[in-house]
Amino acid sequence: MLALRPTCECCGKALPPDARDAMICSFECTFCEACVLSRLGNVCPNCGGGFQFRPIRPKAMLERRPASTDVHPAGVDEQQHRAFFERYSTIPSSER
DSSP: OOOOOSBOTTTOOBOOTTOTTEEEOTTOOEEEHHIIIIISTTOOTTTSOOOEEOOOOOHHHHHHSOOOOOOOOOOOOHHHHHHHHHHHTTSOGGGO
16 A cells, blocks of 8 residues: 655645645655756656556545644755666656
């Protein structure tokens, strides 16, 4: 079950469970769409994977399975991300 992390790990923007701009990688690293497209180039700075829009959990299920409240520190190590980006940016995310 997805944790539905509450904030962007890059800029700290709030991403409630129904956020249409929340994006995740296969490890559930969570970022807003603006950061994924403009700052990260669709390369996860934590694992090098690509992103997909996070599904929205039905409201009835949120009552039984609430979203996480654990906030991951915002900020991206630019040097580390540059290395991931150089390595993975030309490889389609499905082939990384």
